[in-house]
Amino acid sequence: MHYELYYWTGIQGRGEFVRLALEDAGASYDDVAREQGDDAIVRFLDGTHEGALPFAPPFLKAGRLVIAQVANILQYLGPTLGLVPESESRRLYAHQLQLTICDLVAEVHDAHHPIASSLYYEDQRAEAQRRAADLRETRLPKFLDYFEQVLERGGGRHALREHSYVDLSLFQLMAGLDYAFPRAMQRLGHQLPLLRALSGRVAERPHIAAYLDSSRRLPFNENGIFRHYPELDDPR
Amino acid sequence: MHYELYYWTGIQGRGEFVRLALEDAGASYDDVAREQGDDAIVRFLDGTHEGALPFAPPFLKAGRLVIAQVANILQYLGPTLGLVPESESRRLYAHQLQLTICDLVAEVHDAHHPIASSLYYEDQRAEAQRRAADLRETRLPKFLDYFEQVLERGGGRHALREHSYVDLSLFQLMAGLDYAFPRAMQRLGHQLPLLRALSGRVAERPHIAAYLDSSRRLPFNENGIFRHYPELDDPR
Numbered sequence: 378m379h380y381e382l383y384y385w386t387g388i389q390g391r392g393e394f395v396r397l398a399l400e401d402a403g404a405s406y407d408d409v410a411r412e413q414g415d416d417a418i419v420r421f422l423d424g425t426h427e428g429a430l431p432f433a434p435p436f437l438k439a440g441r442l443v444i445a446q447v448a449n450i451l452q453y454l455g456p457t458l459g460l461v462p463e464s465e466s467r468r469l470y471a472h473q474l475q476l477t478i479c480d481l482v483a484e485v486h487d488a489h490h491p492i493a494s495s496l497y498y499e500d501q502r503a504e505a506q507r508r509a510a511d512l513r514e515t516r517l518p519k520f521l522d523y524f525e526q527v528l529e530r531g532g533g534r535h536a537l538r539e540h541s542y543v544d545l546s547l548f549q550l551m552a553g554l555d556y557a558f559p560r561a562m563q564r565l566g567h568q569l570p571l572l573r574a575l576s577g578r579v580a581e582r583p584h585i586a587a588y589l590d591s592s593r594r595l596p597f598n599e600n601g602i603f604r605h606y607p608e609l610d611d612p613r
Numbered sequence: 614m615h616y617e618l619y620y621w622t623g624i625q626g627r628g629e630f631v632r633l634a635l636e637d638a639g640a641s642y643d644d645v646a647r648e649q650g651d652d653a654i655v656r657f658l659d660g661t662h663e664g665a666l667p668f669a670p671p672f673l674k675a676g677r678l679v680i681a682q683v684a685n686i687l688q689y690l691g692p693t694l695g696l697v698p699e700s701e702s703r704r705l706y707a708h709q710l711q712l713t714i715c716d717l718v719a720e721v722h723d724a725h726h727p728i729a730s731s732l733y734y735e736d737q738r739a740e741a742q743r744r745a746a747d748l749r750e751t752r753l754p755k756f757l758d759y760f761e762q763v764l765e766r767g768g769g770r771h772a773l774r775e776h777s778y779v780d781l782s783l784f785q786l787m788a789g790l791d792y793a794f795p796r797a798m799q800r801l802g803h804q805l806p807l808l809r810a811l812s813g814r815v816a817e818r819p820h821i822a823a824y825l826d827s828s829r830r831l832p833f834n835e836n837g838i839f840r841h842y843p844e845l846d847d848p849r
Contacts, residue, residue, distance in 0.1 A: 428706075429705070431709070432713045444705050444709065465678075469665070469678065473665060473682045473685050476712075491727045491740065492727060492744050504740050507737075507740070508727070511729035520668075526666060530660065
């Protein structure tokens with residue numbers, strides 16, 4: 378199967394969680410908007426196509442299927458790409474973990490846009506500083522301690538006792554948080570040895586290492602979800 | 614199969630999306646915390662049980678399975694309860710729609726808690742007024758127009774051309790929004806004839822009507838997700 382991934386150009390964004398799965402598995406795919414421009418996405422949002430209507434990118438075309446929402450796409454790809462365990466209970470758990478990662482990603486986004494996605498960061502900076510402080514002090518420790526505990530229950534090396542798309546997403550989560558909140562992550566890092574070690578192992582997987590070294594891996598930037606605004610990180 | 618639903622007492626909250634599916638299907642279930650208190654939930658969050666670790670309620674026990682995240686639970690229950698179409702493409706679409714509903718529910722929550730869940734509403738009221746204005750003017754129209762379009766593409770009567778858990782969740786979404794933002798919803802309602810009609814039909818389904826009339830259906834209140842603070846609604 379050849380896949381078409383649709384996601385905004387210029388950022389890693391939510392599309393990156395899907396890209397990492399496709400890259401890790403060595404799947405054949407086009408990153409359509411990077412080739413044709415963002416208009417290729419808008420055509421689907423306008424609903425002129427047959428089939429499922431996406432609310433927002435990323436979405437994946439797989440034959441005639443149009444599949445939106447990161448966790449839904451990964452759940453669909455997991456079995457075919459060998460990125461999820463066989464058993465029903467593990468697949469449900471994988472999906473639950475992915476949804477929890479997506480929840481945290483939304484909170485990270487809202488730390489720099491607590492009032493409105495449609496406003497500039499500069500127009501909500503004061504509110505962002507309040508919200509980011511809560512993210513660093515309350516939410517990040519809660520979520521990351523949870524994932525650390527998940528790894529511990531899974532034997533220490535994987536979220537699900539074997540490699541899966543969840544491990545790839547945890548890598549991306551840690552990479553994004555390290556970029557956005559380097560001081561807070563240094564403070565919290567000592568309590569997250571399993572997450573740290575997992576991130577290191579994922580980065581060394583041959584396909585992932587090659588991808589991270591390629592021009593397809595865009596650098597993090599201040600248009601994406603994980604943004605580095607020093608005033609939103611721990612005070613020096 | 615007998616199910617155990619775990620969700621905080623005293624509110625409809627996110628648990629209500631699962632309750633509506635169980636009630637509509639006439640499934641056998643215990644609402645465990647309402648019988649045993651919230652401690653029954655905390656035991657699972659502490660991770661002393663075998664199997665999947667939930668991050669937060671609601672979660673469902675189905676035999677030995679522990680399943681968390683609303684959309685994950687509904688996806689699991691859908692086929693057994695006859696609340697999702699047969700085909701893979703429709704099931705993927707159902708799940709995508711449910712995830713999009715969950716995204717909006719999170720935004721509705723953040724409209725009254727834009728800074729921190731851990732703070733009182735009163736401590737973030739000014740920020741809430743800014744965020745709620747954006748929700749009413751930008752986000753609600755965008756999401757609700759989208760769902761209206763989904764209904765139109767599905768033939769007008771259902772999200773998926775037949776009854777499903779998505780229709781039940783759209784009913785709950787509209788009920789919650791009507792409670793929280795009566796003036797904004799009256800303004801927007803004229804553009805949402807299909808969503809309005811669907812909500813009416815769902816409320817008249819015999820099992821749903823009986824449930825809504827029972828003491829199991831808690832009233833909306835200001836501890837839940839959908840809260841009525843007049844200052845967050847359209848100005849008079």
